[in-house]
Every structure is written in C-alpha cells, then in structure tokens.
Amino acid sequence: MKHLLLIGIGPGNPRQITLEAIDALNRAEVFFVLDKGAAKDDMLRLRKELLERHVNRPYRLVQVEDPLRDGEASDYVGAVQDWHRQRAALYGRLIDSELADGQSGAFLLWGEPGLYDSTLRILELVEHQHFSLEVIPGISSVQALAARHRIPLNRIGEPLTVLPGRRLAEQAQIDNLVVMLDGHCAFAQLEDPDLHIYWGAYLGTPDELLIEGPLLAVKAQILAQREQARARKGWIMDTYLLRRR
Template sequence: MKHLLLIGIGPGNPRQITLEAIDSLNRADVFFVLDKGAAKDDLLRLRKELLERHVTRPYRLVQVEDPQRDAAAADYVGAVEDWHRQRAALYGRLLHDELAEGQCGAFLLWGEPTLYDSTLRILERVAQPAFSLEVIPGISSVQALAAAHRIALNRIGEPLHILPGRRLADESGIDNVVVMLDGQCAFAELDDPHLHIYWGAYLGTADELLIEGPLMQVKAQILAQREQARARKGWIMDTYLLRRR
C-alpha cells in the first residue's frame, strides 16, 4: 500500500521543526509541493531549504500549481467546497501517478496540520488510490504568537476560543479569543475600550512583526504595518489574541 505523511513544519522558523518531523522527512521517497505563485515564493523556498538541511536519503520533489480559491465569490462556503474538490482531484492524481506501491509520500504543512489546515478534509475525498495516512504534529502560529509576546494563552478557569476572522463579528462577549485567517482585518471594526490585542505576523521568521496594546490605541498601527508588509512581500500570515482586561 502507498503511505502518506502530513508533516507539520511550524509557522516559519526552520529551527521550530520537531525531531519527529525530521525523522519523518527521512522516511519519505516523494515530497509533494504546491506552488502558490510568485508572490509566495518565500513559502516554497523555505520548504526546499528544510529538505536540503534535514533529508539525508535520496528523494524526489514533485512541484505542482495549487488550485486557487475564488476569494471574491459571494458564496464563501460554496467557493471553499469547489476549491476542495479541485485539490482532492489533484491529490488523487499525485498519489496515483507519482507514488509507487510501497512508497512513502509527504506534504510539508505550515504550522499544525490539525488546526485551520484543509489537507485532512481534502484527503477524505480521495477514494483512489488506497493509501495509509499519518499526521506529524507541528508548532502552530498560535503557540508562536504566545511565546513571542511572552503570555499564557489561557487564564485561570477561563476557556480559550479559536476562530477565523470572518466569524469574529458573530462572537458575543469576547473575553479570550485567538483569531486566525483574518484577511479582512475584522478587529478593526471592534470599538470595545476594554479589549487588549496581541498581534503577530511572519511569526518565527526574520520578518516577524509584533504589536500589542489596547485595541483602540493600536489597531491603526496594526493596519498600517500589515499593509506595508503585504505590499513589500506580496503576502502576509498573521494571527492575534483578543483579551478583555
């Protein structure tokens, strides 16, 4: 049977890859890499550097163009479903055409494969060829954010909520919320003077940006820094914690 590894490689710092992940890299015969376009060459380059640094056995790299989600679609759920179908068809072709029986393939996934990453759900749609699956956990951007700001994610006796940016407006009574995938900067619409924000972008990398303070005082600074960074690099990965003081 064919075997597939989903390897969490952390949010960007090459030193944050785990020993288990390095061992897993050296089990793979084929690495599947999705090319997201010139604007995100940094993400592709880091994956290749990790392989060059840590893999000591012969391997093959299969690089393919990643299907793009229609970010302007009015039906968000429908657009994501269509994107997942395209990716599932691509993954099925890769497993069929590029991985021989008895071989081990691998995807290198940013952060933690089980937290706001779609690969596991997409692979559920791939019925053929048959393959076994193993997930190697990684450090998430949420952990990296807390470490960079030197804070504990949870407070005593309180829950921690994690949600995507598009759901922030639906959240009532924000007390301790981590927000990911907030391309529309939903935090900027909040006007609660009691909220404190811990924001970070490109966490763990040489380009890391950190801002923290009362939301009403620093949100304009975050918006400006975010726009400048995105214009400079062509992409941005950021996350933040909102906490009621």
C-alpha cells in the same frame, strides 16, 4: 500499500521543526509541494531549505501548481468546498502517478496539520486510492504568537476560543479569543475600550512583526504595518489574540 505523511513544519522558523518531523522527512521518498505563485516564493523556498538541511537520503520533489480559490465568492463555504474538490482531484492524480506501491510520500504543512489546515479533509475526498496516512504534529502560529508575546494562551478557569476572522463579528462577548485567517481585518471594526490585542505576522521569520496594546490605541498601527508588509512581500500571514483586561 502507499503511505502518506502529513508533516507539520511550524509557522516559519526552520528551527521549530520537531525531531519527530525530521525522522518523518527521512522516511519519505517523494515530497509533494504546491506552488502558490511568485508572490509566495518564500513559502516554497523554506520548504526546500528544510529538505536540504534535514534529509540525508535520496528523494524526489514533485512541484505542482495549486488550484486557485475564488476569494471574492459570495458563497464562502461553497467556494471552499469547490476548491477542496479541485485539490482532491489533484492529490489523487499525484498519488496515482508519482507514488509507487510501498513508497512513502509527504506533504510539508505550515504550522499544525490539525489546526486550520485543510489537507486532512481534502484527502478524505480523494477517490479510488488506497493509502495509509500518518500525521506528524507541528508548532502552530497560535503557540508561536503566545511565546513571542510571553503570555499564556489561557487564563485561570477561562476557555480559549479560536475562530476565523469572518466569524469575529458574531461574538456577543469577547473575553479570551484567538483569531486566524483575518484577511479583512475584522478587529478594526471593534470599539470596545476594554480589549487588549496581541498581534503577530510572519511569526518565526526574519520579517516577523509584533504589536500589542489596548486595541483602540494600536489598531491603526497594526493596519498600517500590515498594509506595508503585504505590499512589500505580496502576502501576509498574521494572527492575534484579543483579551478583555
């Protein structure tokens, strides 16, 4: 039987890969890497550097173009589901043509495979393939954000909510909340004077940006730095925690 490894490699710092992940890297004969275009060459380069640094056995690197998702579709869920089906078809072809029976293949996944990563859901859609699956956890951007700001994620007796940016406006009360995938900067629409924000971008990389303070006092600074960084690099990965003081 073919074997797949989903390996969490952390949010960007190559030293944050775990010993378990390094062991898993050295069990794979084939690594599948999705090319997301020239704007995201940094992400591809880091994956290749991790392999060169940590893998001490022969391996093959299979690099393919990632299907594009319609980011402007009015039906967000439908667009994501269609994108997942395209990826599932691609993964099925890769497993069929690039992985021999008895071999192990691996996907190197940013952050933590179980938190806002779609690979597990996509593999459930792969048809006519039989393979075993193993997930190796990684450090998430949420953990890295708290560490870099030197704060605990939770407060005593309070829950911690994690949600995507498109769901922020639905929150009637914000007490302790982490926002991911906020491409439209939903925090900029909030006018609550009691909210404090801990924001970070490119966490763990040389381009890391960190800003914290009362939301109303610093949100213009975050928007400006975010726009400058995106223009400079062509992409941005950021997350933040909103907390009622």
